[in-house]
Amino acid sequence: MDKSYAKAQEYDRCDTLSGFRDEFYIDDEKIYFDGNSLGILSKRAEKTALDALKSWKQYGIDGWTEGEEPWFYLSERLGTKTASLIGARASEVVATGSTTVNLHQLVSTFYQPKGSKTKILADELAFPTDIYALQSQLKLKGYDPEEHLVFVNSRDGKTFDEEDMIEKMTEDVALIVLPSVLYRSGQILPMKRLTKAAHDRNIAIGFDLCHSIGVFPHHLHDWGVDFAVWCNYKYLNAGPGAVGGLYVHHKHMAQTPGLTGWFGSRKDKQFDMEHDMTPADDAGAYQLGTPHILSAAPLIGSLELFEEAGLEQLRKKSLALTRYMMELAESKLEGMGFSIANPREDEQRGGHVYLEHREAARICKALKAKGIIPDFRAPKGIRLAPVPFYNTFTEVWRVIDRLQMIMEKETYKKYKNQRGVVA
Numbered sequence: 001m002d003k004s005y006a007k008a009q010e011y012d013r014c015d016t017l018s019g020f021r022d023e024f025y026i027d028d029e030k031i032y033f034d035g036n037s038l039g040i041l042s043k044r045a046e047k048t049a050l051d052a053l054k055s056w057k058q059y060g061i062d063g064w065t066e067g068e069e070p071w072f073y074l075s076e077r078l079g080t081k082t083a084s085l086i087g088a089r090a091s092e093v094v095a096t097g098s099t100t101v102n103l104h105q106l107v108s109t110f111y112q113p114k115g116s117k118t119k120i121l122a123d124e125l126a127f128p129t130d131i132y133a134l135q136s137q138l139k140l141k142g143y144d145p146e147e148h149l150v151f152v153n154s155r156d157g158k159t160f161d162e163e164d165m166i167e168k169m170t171e172d173v174a175l176i177v178l179p180s181v182l183y184r185s186g187q188i189l190p191m192k193r194l195t196k197a198a199h200d201r202n203i204a205i206g207f208d209l210c211h212s213i214g215v216f217p218h219h220l221h222d223w224g225v226d227f228a229v230w231c232n233y234k235y236l237n238a239g240p241g242a243v244g245g246l247y248v249h250h251k252h253m254a255q256t257p258g259l260t261g262w263f264g265s266r267k268d269k270q271f272d273m274e275h276d277m278t279p280a281d282d283a284g285a286y287q288l289g290t291p292h293i294l295s296a297a298p299l300i301g302s303l304e305l306f307e308e309a310g311l312e313q314l315r316k317k318s319l320a321l322t323r324y325m326m327e328l329a330e331s332k333l334e335g336m337g338f339s340i341a342n343p344r345e346d347e348q349r350g351g352h353v354y355l356e357h358r359e360a361a362r363i364c365k366a367l368k369a370k371g372i373i374p375d376f377r378a379p380k381g382i383r384l385a386p387v388p389f390y391n392t393f394t395e396v397w398r399v400i401d402r403l404q405m406i407m408e409k410e411t412y413k414k415y416k417n418q419r420g421v422v423a
């Protein structure tokens with residue numbers, strides 16, 4: 001391959017999405033490759049956040065129904081705008097809560113143990129909060145998680161074989177909760193096939209989309225996925241602690257949510273203030289209390305950018321960036337103790353590259369000292385996410401070049417091989 005910087009520059013010149021970099025606040029002294037943990041601020045998201053403050057300033061309580069984005073309808077409107085990213089109907093999506101809260105909500109709704117069908121199936125590499133939520137939901141229904149939470153095992157400690165997953169879908173499983181993309185290795189799980197296998201065995205299935213929403217197109221409705229949850233602060237760039245989102249398939253709309261609150265009411269009934277709740281007939285029913293307007297407002301602007309760029313285009317560039325990074329890493333970091341631990345195939349690779357190295361913690365510190373922001377995942381993972389909206393091929397080149405230099409000069413040895421508080 002052509003490893004020259006000039007080649008990277010040429011890729012940038014051919015990049016049809018390059019104009020979007022100006023939509024973001026980029027610190028030119030740094031290279032930000034951590035958009036899979038916290039996306040950076042766009043001018044659009046800033047504007048819609050400030051608009052929400054302006055509405056508050058101008059209208060006070062009337063902001064619920066006045067202004068450009070009346071707060072009373074905002075969660076549903078954001079749901080409608082998000083639906084196209086995940087292949088859902090507008091009525092199946094709402095912006096609300098957080099991944100953890102929404103998972104509690106939907107597991108409390110969809111986990112209906114009966115007779116000997118009592119188990120929840122998850123994966124042994126799952127993000128901890130998902131497991132904590134499943135454990136507590138089991139306990140709330142009187143089941144011991146030690147026995148009733150069962151796991152698919154990974155053969156290599158990084159990825160899963162789909163046949164192993166299907167094999168674990170036994171008679172006694174009532175519910176399956178899996179990620180769409182594994183947060184460490186970036187492996188994409190085959191949601192369509194897993195959903196079909198689950199339904200063939202009469203098991204409900206939900207996905208955590210934290211690492212896939214905004215990365216590639218989904219077809220949740222057509223695949224028949226029962227439910228999904230996600231956050232909007234990673235690839236969706238809606239800001240720290242931004243409101244999350246949930247999806248519930250149309251066919252389930254008639255059921256009463258496991259957790260109810262007044263914002264799940266039918267909109268025209270909510271302010272009747274009756275003690276008998278009339279749930280909304282769309283995904284809005286799964287809301288709990290008053291929406292967090294100020295942490296939802298940046299998402300309005302973020303979603304505009306997705307509409308303008310197009311998810312297919314973003315995916316194409318993301319794959320090109322990560323493919324380029326792997327090729328450079330293979331040739332420039334050879335024999336330095338790195339292994340590329342994400343799947344190589346486009347259909348199986350999410351939005352980031354995952355390198356493993358024994359000295360990962362201090363290599364990340366050495367990168368940070370040089371203005372490169374990676375994402376360390378203990379014990380030996382380095383996640384590098386070149387985000388197609390705002391990262392470039394020359395940045396990929398510079399990151400791999402810097403890694404090579406850090407290894408050759410052994411500058412990482414200046415640091416302790418321990419993680420910081422957050423990463």
Ligand SMILES: *Cc1c(COP(=O)(O)O)cnc(C)c1O
Nearest residue numbers: 098099100127129183208210231
């Ligand atoms: C980021 C992430 C979460 C975070 O959940 P919050 O409720 O937003 O804190 C959960 N699950 C996965 C897979 C994640 O990647």
